[in-house]
Amino acid sequence: MGVPEDLLAAAKQCLAERGYAKTTVRDIIAISGSNLAAINYHFRSKDALLNQAMIEATGDAVQEILKAMPEGPQNLEAFWEGMTRSFRERPELWRANVVALAQAPHSPELRGQLAEGQARARAELAETLSGDEGEQSKALLTLVIGMLVQWMIDPDHAPTAGELVRGLGALNSQQDRHQDQ
Template identity: 40%
Template sequence: MGNREDLMAGAKRCLTEKGYGRTTARDIATASGVSLAAIGYHFGSKEALLDAALIEATEEWAAALGTVVARAAEASEDPEERFVAVWDGVRETIAEHRGLWASQFEAMVHVERVPELRDALAAIQKDGRLGLSALFQGLPEVPDTEEELSRGIFYQALLVGLAGQWLAAPELAPSGRDFLRGLELVGGSVLKPKAVPAGGPEWHGPTG
């Protein structure tokens, strides 16, 4: 690898082992085997390098999660069982990438004081939501529509909530079955039945 790639690898390792706030430029240089000056040359600052490393590490985690979703889809044809299996798998990936998730929460704390980080996270927010919508549906991609963004927002809220609860108390973090039961209870108390036209359901033909 070149110096830039070595720095990215070293920064990702530091994020996992030391966290976002405690990682110094010297830590990254030592982990990557590259000089301190190379950080400024390739990335401009330690913060810019850590931000880029955090985003890349998250993308790598998403790829691992895609495998979990695909495996769950193959395990059962029942939507409820797939939902449970997917979220149990998500919890496993959070446990396996604990350092990454801890660093993400640390980064959020720094957002207000680091405009560059806020801008970096805002820039990927929309793409991240569309990516989650596609991921949890087992699709390669989804169109940029209000419906898909809303679906992504819902999945994002579940994901971040699960990660936060797991980091705080792993033994109390919800399971896929807990999520399913909560969805049933909330949906039943909040959602209204769809109105049926006075003449009965509209006929759309054999494929409608």
């Protein structure tokens, strides 16, 4: 890896461990083994480096979501099992994503880039699910974000894959009953 990649890796680590507000230039430099001037040379500022790190972490998260999609006939429970396994096995990635979500309202540039990333994620999910970018991919991405937040806050009480699927089924049944009335 080169200096920019080392800085980005260090920034992602700091975001996951310390959050945006508590990450300092000194933290990034200590982890990356680079010098102070390298941040400004390669990224213009600490904020630009952290924004790039959050964008890359979000891209990495999209790849994790796509990896969780089962092959063959769609199995929603298998998908959620894959997601919760990723939450457990790659907590640093998901913490960095929560930091990015929390920082987005304060940075128009970051918000725009995250919105582009979400659009790509919806398109890729739609291709995997049904071939069109419709309600399924939007709903699934929304559920992933909500599940992620629950796992970051209280993983011991976040729903299991089975609980989530059964809950969605119960909501769907309730909706069907209301439509029949």
